[in-house]
Amino acid sequence: MLLPRSAMAEVHQPPQIRVVMMPKDTNARGHIFGGVILSYLDLAAAEHAREIAPHEYVTKLLREVDFIAPVLVGDTVSYYTETVRLGKTSVTIRVRVEARRGRERQTIKVTEAEVVMVAVDEHGTPTAIVPR
Amino acid sequence: MLLPRSAMAEVHQPPQIRVVMMPKDTNARGHIFGGVILSYLDLAAAEHAREIAPHEYVTKLLREVDFIAPVLVGDTVSYYTETVRLGKTSVTIRVRVEARRGRERQTIKVTEAEVVMVAVDEHGTPTAIVPR
Amino acid sequence: MLLPRSAMAEVHQPPQIRVVMMPKDTNARGHIFGGVILSYLDLAAAEHAREIAPHEYVTKLLREVDFIAPVLVGDTVSYYTETVRLGKTSVTIRVRVEARRGRERQTIKVTEAEVVMVAVDEHGTPTAIVPR
Amino acid sequence: MLLPRSAMAEVHQPPQIRVVMMPKDTNARGHIFGGVILSYLDLAAAEHAREIAPHEYVTKLLREVDFIAPVLVGDTVSYYTETVRLGKTSVTIRVRVEARRGRERQTIKVTEAEVVMVAVDEHGTPTAIVPR
Amino acid sequence: MLLPRSAMAEVHQPPQIRVVMMPKDTNARGHIFGGVILSYLDLAAAEHAREIAPHEYVTKLLREVDFIAPVLVGDTVSYYTETVRLGKTSVTIRVRVEARRGRERQTIKVTEAEVVMVAVDEHGTPTAIVPR
Amino acid sequence: MLLPRSAMAEVHQPPQIRVVMMPKDTNARGHIFGGVILSYLDLAAAEHAREIAPHEYVTKLLREVDFIAPVLVGDTVSYYTETVRLGKTSVTIRVRVEARRGRERQTIKVTEAEVVMVAVDEHGTPTAIVPR
Numbered sequence: 046m047l048l049p050r051s052a053m054a055e056v057h058q059p060p061q062i063r064v065v066m067m068p069k070d071t072n073a074r075g076h077i078f079g080g081v082i083l084s085y086l087d088l089a090a091a092e093h094a095r096e097i098a099p100h101e102y103v104t105k106l107l108r109e110v111d112f113i114a115p116v117l118v119g120d121t122v123s124y125y126t127e128t129v130r131l132g133k134t135s136v137t138i139r140v141r142v143e144a145r146r147g148r149e150r151q152t153i154k155v156t157e158a159e160v161v162m163v164a165v166d167e168h169g170t171p172t173a174i175v176p177r
Numbered sequence: 178m179l180l181p182r183s184a185m186a187e188v189h190q191p192p193q194i195r196v197v198m199m200p201k202d203t204n205a206r207g208h209i210f211g212g213v214i215l216s217y218l219d220l221a222a223a224e225h226a227r228e229i230a231p232h233e234y235v236t237k238l239l240r241e242v243d244f245i246a247p248v249l250v251g252d253t254v255s256y257y258t259e260t261v262r263l264g265k266t267s268v269t270i271r272v273r274v275e276a277r278r279g280r281e282r283q284t285i286k287v288t289e290a291e292v293v294m295v296a297v298d299e300h301g302t303p304t305a306i307v308p309r
Numbered sequence: 310m311l312l313p314r315s316a317m318a319e320v321h322q323p324p325q326i327r328v329v330m331m332p333k334d335t336n337a338r339g340h341i342f343g344g345v346i347l348s349y350l351d352l353a354a355a356e357h358a359r360e361i362a363p364h365e366y367v368t369k370l371l372r373e374v375d376f377i378a379p380v381l382v383g384d385t386v387s388y389y390t391e392t393v394r395l396g397k398t399s400v401t402i403r404v405r406v407e408a409r410r411g412r413e414r415q416t417i418k419v420t421e422a423e424v425v426m427v428a429v430d431e432h433g434t435p436t437a438i439v440p441r
Numbered sequence: 442m443l444l445p446r447s448a449m450a451e452v453h454q455p456p457q458i459r460v461v462m463m464p465k466d467t468n469a470r471g472h473i474f475g476g477v478i479l480s481y482l483d484l485a486a487a488e489h490a491r492e493i494a495p496h497e498y499v500t501k502l503l504r505e506v507d508f509i510a511p512v513l514v515g516d517t518v519s520y521y522t523e524t525v526r527l528g529k530t531s532v533t534i535r536v537r538v539e540a541r542r543g544r545e546r547q548t549i550k551v552t553e554a555e556v557v558m559v560a561v562d563e564h565g566t567p568t569a570i571v572p573r
Numbered sequence: 574m575l576l577p578r579s580a581m582a583e584v585h586q587p588p589q590i591r592v593v594m595m596p597k598d599t600n601a602r603g604h605i606f607g608g609v610i611l612s613y614l615d616l617a618a619a620e621h622a623r624e625i626a627p628h629e630y631v632t633k634l635l636r637e638v639d640f641i642a643p644v645l646v647g648d649t650v651s652y653y654t655e656t657v658r659l660g661k662t663s664v665t666i667r668v669r670v671e672a673r674r675g676r677e678r679q680t681i682k683v684t685e686a687e688v689v690m691v692a693v694d695e696h697g698t699p700t701a702i703v704p705r
Numbered sequence: 706m707l708l709p710r711s712a713m714a715e716v717h718q719p720p721q722i723r724v725v726m727m728p729k730d731t732n733a734r735g736h737i738f739g740g741v742i743l744s745y746l747d748l749a750a751a752e753h754a755r756e757i758a759p760h761e762y763v764t765k766l767l768r769e770v771d772f773i774a775p776v777l778v779g780d781t782v783s784y785y786t787e788t789v790r791l792g793k794t795s796v797t798i799r800v801r802v803e804a805r806r807g808r809e810r811q812t813i814k815v816t817e818a819e820v821v822m823v824a825v826d827e828h829g830t831p832t833a834i835v836p837r
Contacts, residue, residue, distance in 0.1 A: 059191040062255075065220045065343065069333040069729040073779035078727065079500045080480025087475045088197045099280035104475045107554075110503035115565075119337035122222055135234055148231035157233075158503075166504070169511075200466040201597040205647035210380035210595065211351045212370045216344025219506065233378070236343045239422075247433075251469035290371075295434075323587040327647075329616045331738065335730040352593045354651055364675035384734035385589075412627035438686055457781075461748045463606065465597040484725045488781055495808035515601035517721075517752055528800040544759035607764045608745045612740025632739045635770035635818075641761070643829075685768075697775075 060123035061140075068118055069129035077116035082142060082156065086110070089124035090138045090160035097128065097136060098176045100164035105135060110158035120144040122155065134171040135163045182237040192255035193221035195212060200250055209248035213249075214274060214288065218242070221256035222270045222292035229260065230308045231297035242290035251275060254287065266303040269294045323405075324387035325353035325441035332382055343379035346406060346420065350374070352389035352400045361392065361400060362430035362440045369399060384408040386419065398435040399427045415429035456519035457485035458538075464514055473512035478538060479553065481519035482506070485520035486534045486556035493524065493532060494572045503533060506554035516540040518551065530567040531559045588651035589617035589668075596646055605644035610670060610684065614638070617652035618666045618688035625656065625664060626704045628692035633663060638686035648672040657686065662699040663691045720783035721749035721800075729779055737776035742802060742816065746770070749784035750798045750820035757788065757796060758836045765795060770818035776780035780804040782815065794831040795823045 062085045062151045072078040087104055116122060122144050130137040142155040166172045194217045204210040219236055240290045248254060254276050258273045262269040274287040320434045353369055358366045371413040380386060386408050394401040406419040430436045458481045468474040483500055512518060518540050526533040538551040539550045562568045583584045602604040615632055622630045634679040644650060650672050658665040694700045711793045722745045732738040747764055778780060782804050790797040802815040826832045 054196060060195060062197070063195045065224065065337075067337065068335045068339075071728045073725075074497065074499075078480065079287075079483045080476065083479040083483070084474065084476025084504070087479070090199065090253070095280070095282065100471065101280075102512070103470075105508055107479070107503060107506035112500055112502070115499070126806065135493075137800075148227070148233075150227065150231075199469065200467045200471075205593075205595065206365065206367075207596075210348065212344065215347040215351070215371070216342065217341045233338065235338075235379070237376055239347070239371060239374035241373075244370070247367070271401070281490075283644045292342055303366025326593070327588060327591045329620060329733075330666070332731045332735075356593065359676070359678060363678075365676075398611060398706065412623070412629075414623060416628075458725070459720060459723050461601075461722070461752060463601065464599045464603075488725065491808070495810075497808075505735060544755070544761075546755065546759070559782060602761065602763075606744065608740065610745025611743040611747070611767070612738065615739045615743070629734065631734075631775070634772070635743070635767060638767035638770075642766055643763070663785055 048127070052171040058125065061092040061126050062124040064122055066116055066118055066120045066122060071118060075118075077120070078116070079112065079127070081120070082116060083107075083110065083113075085122070085124055086142060086158055089126055089140050090162055093126035093128070093138045094136050094164070097131070098164065098174045100172060100174060101166075102162040103165055103169070104160060105163045106161035108159040110156055112156050114144075114153050114155055116144050116155055117146060118145065120146050120153075129159060131174065134175055135161050135162050136169050136174060145151075190257060191195065193224040193258050194251045194256040196254055198248055198250055198254060199200055202239045203250060209250070210253070214244075214248060214254070215239075215242065217254070218272050218274060218288075218290055219292065221258055221272050222294055225258035225260070226268050226294040226296070228249055229263070230296065231304060232304060233298075234294040235297050235301070236292060237295045238293040240291040240293070242288055244275075244288050246285050246287055248287055250292045251279060252278050252285075261291060263306065263308070265303075266295050268306060269293050273292050324386040324390060325356040325390050328386055330382055330384045330386060335382060339382075341382070341384070341386075343376065346376075346380060346386070347371075347374065350404050350420075350422055351386055351387070351424065353390055353404050355427055357390035357392070357402045358370060358400050358428070360425040360436045361386055361395070362428065364436060365430075366426040366439060367429055367433070368424060369427045370425035372423040372425070374420055376420050378408075378417050378419055380408050380419055381410065384410050384417075393423060395438065395440070397437055398424050400438060401425050454521060457488040457522050458520040460478070460518055462512055462514055462516045462518060463543060468513060471514075473514070473518075475508065477483075478508075478518070479503075481518070482519055482552075484536060485522055485536050488498055489522035489524070489534045489536075490491050490503065490532050490558040490560070491526070492525060494517055494560065494570045495540070496568060496570060497562075498558040499561055500556060501559045502557040503512070504555040506552055507563065508552050510549050510551055512540050512551055513542060516542050516549075525555060527570065527572070529569055531557050535556050586653060589620040589654050592650055594644055594646055594648045594650060599646060603646075605646070605648070605650075605688040607627050607640065610640075610644060611635075611638065611648070612683040613652055613668060613688055614684075617668050618690055621654035621656070621666045621668075622664050622690040622692070622693070625659070626692065626702045628700060628702060629694075630690040631693055632688060633691045636686055636687040636689070640684050642672075642681050642683055643671055644672050644683055645674060648674050648681075651692070657687060658677065659702065659704070661701055663689050665689050666703060720764070721752040721786050722784040724782055726776055726778055726780045726782060732777060733811055733831050736777075737780070737782075739772065742772075742776060742782070743767075743770065745782070745784055746800050746802060746816075746818055747820065748801050749786055753786035753788070753798045754796050754822040754824070755792070758824065758834045759814065760834060761826075761828070762822040762830060763810060764820060764823055765823045766821040767819070768819040770816055772816050774797065774804075774813050774815055776804050776815055777806060780806050780813075791836070793833055796834060797821050
């Protein structure tokens with residue numbers, strides 16, 4: 046079931062993850078460390094998958110994570126998700142990452158990525174996704 | 178400007194903060210450590226204040242944080258905020274904390290608290306709040 | 310059993326918790342993040358409760374945490390506790406937080422709060438407190 | 442300058458990063474959190490780039506991170522790197538991630554990814570890579 | 574100025590550091606990670622040095638850290654310090670580490686070590702210690 | 706079995722641990738916190754012991770950790786190990802710590818220490834080391 050991009054919701058849904066960046070999240074350049082962004086991106090995709098169907102999931106693939114702009118201390122970063130493709134045992138999820146910055150709370154696009162999550166049973170074996 | 182509780186939005190707005198709880202967030206009992214919840218609660222209130230008016234804020238007071246239910250590893254915890262009272266230099270914010278749990282993603286009310294944030298200038302002196 | 314404040318020890322007992330603040334504990338303003346202070350405050354109250362009687366405890370309520378002064382990197386922060394009220398299944402504990410700062414080690418009062426801890430059995434059900 | 446894969450070193454060079462996984466690195470399933478692996482992968486690629494030429498680098502793209510096997514607490518995880526393509530201002534780096542596990546120290550392939558790092562000057566503008 | 578051990582205070586002074594151990598502090602064996610204990614031990618020695626004389630200090634030497642008993646999650650660990658030898662630019666400090674454990678709060682000796690701290694000026698050069 | 710120092714490998718073996726230092730690893734002086742270095746040093750020694758013989762190990766003793774130079778944010782720190790003495794149930798390991806720094810990747814000796822690791826069985830009792 047491949048969803049054309051135009052058919053996907055443009056509505057601004059609640060983010061799966063939204064967090065405020067702290068000094069402990071910085072790298073040696075003083076920007077937010079990419080690993081921190083990737084960590085939340087992974088969690089956001091898993092959360093999206095759990096909403097689709099009540100399974101356990103493991104991350105199978107991260108595809109084309111394109112870092113567009115750095116994230117700064119004090120930014121509030123939101124992770125929005127949408128289904129790109131729903132397969133038999135896996136779901137491909139697009140995650141858009143946006144930062145709200147400074148006193149004016151301007152919105153900055155940070156990155157966008159596709160994540161493939163696989164539904165697994167209690168032995169870690171892929172299992173058929175049965176949407177709610 | 179004191180807002181009667183009935184007048185406050187029942188609409189389910191996007192949360193100010195939403196995060197997934199990890200094993201590193203646990204206490205010795207295996208539940209999520211209260212300090213972790215309080216940390217995000219503080220950040221959510223500050224974020225709400227920044228939406229009201231473009232100032233820097235410091236946390237002045239935490240009032241009656243009532244822990245209703247424990248939070249577990251794997252829970253997704255959302256922090257919803259609303260204005261309780263807008264003063265000259267301070268704003269009182271109610272934060273509701275909810276967890277989504279397990280495969281069925283049931284919603285559990287975790288805690289509710291009031292936080293007083295004070296707008297400050299670059300010297301840390303309280304300054305008049307000028308809403309957007 | 311409500312203890313009048315004047316009857317409580319003015320003697321400077323050992324702190325329940327004492328820690329040195331590090332850069333990883335800061336917020337976007339460069340001060341120590343309130344969530345860090347609240348985390349240790351919670352642990353100090355639990356420690357006090359365990360000294361009173363050998364039970365497991367959960368945090369029920371944080372009452373009026375009033376932030377008086379910011380805490381800085383390098384400060385050594387002490388959490389002193391005293392019993393305010395000993396109930397059947399709960400104990401109310403006052404926590405005073407003080408920072409020692411700089412080369413002169415001057416003492417700065419940071420915050421004071423009341424925490425209600427509830428004794429629980431292995432099922433998490435409130436249980437009668439039997440003091441040592 | 443595109444290097445054919447066969448031409449790349451099969452020699453087991455020192456890893457750019459090698460770390461032991463701890464309980465604080467786990468996710469809700471008890472495996473090592475993917476975000477932790479991605480964080481070190483990013484650092485390993487940056488380290489490789491710095492060895493090629495003395496610039497500052499930012500992560501531009503993560504391409505096809507394929508998670509082959511879970512990582513467990515106590516595993517020692519090594520991040521090996523090699524140059525895939527050296528462009529004018531960017532370098533594409535392949536990172537292989539291997540875990541050594543258990544008393545027998547068996548080697549398990551964890552993931553492999555390509556990372557594009559861009560050399561930047563002090564303003565964050567892409568700058569020509571001048572190899573050592 | 575070498576102080577004979579017998580002359581040193583047996584009085585139970587307040588600890589320089591006292592903290593509660595959490596799951597995030599564990600190693601792969603489920604005990605508290607030695608690195609966590611060593612981190613607080615270092616901070617306790619620095620704190621002791623600052624009490625003696627108002628300088629900045631760097632850790633020069635850790636001597637014979639003997640791990641006697643493991644530390645467990647939920648233990649409250651106290652770091653007591655005493656001066657062993659006060660030199661011209663350095664001070665040798667003995668740190669005793671004790672854990673309080675379980676409902677009975679029994680005291681367990683964890684480790685003991687000697688740490689040499691050197692007073693430094695703003696350039697990091699050793700400077701004469703002038704006690705308060 | 707005491708190995709004379711001259712007999713030990715001068716060959717630059719792969720490090721047991723190699724990591725990049727981040728702002729979250731700093732102390733109040735802005736240098737990398739000694740506790741961070743000690744933590745990785747402990748892990749490197751344990752890793753070395755596991756290579757010698759397939760046992761579980763606990764850290765028994767840290768001997769003479771001499772801090773020669775501070776470590777800075779952005780440094781890549783390598784932990785090299787060698788066997789100093791192999792006893793019946795314990796092994797003494799020398800750990801050399803080196804930092805690679807700045808654009809020129811110069812190598813700086815940070816510290817050197819001896820660590821005694823004891824092989825233990827599932828009850829934590831010392832057990833005879835049987836090398837591979």
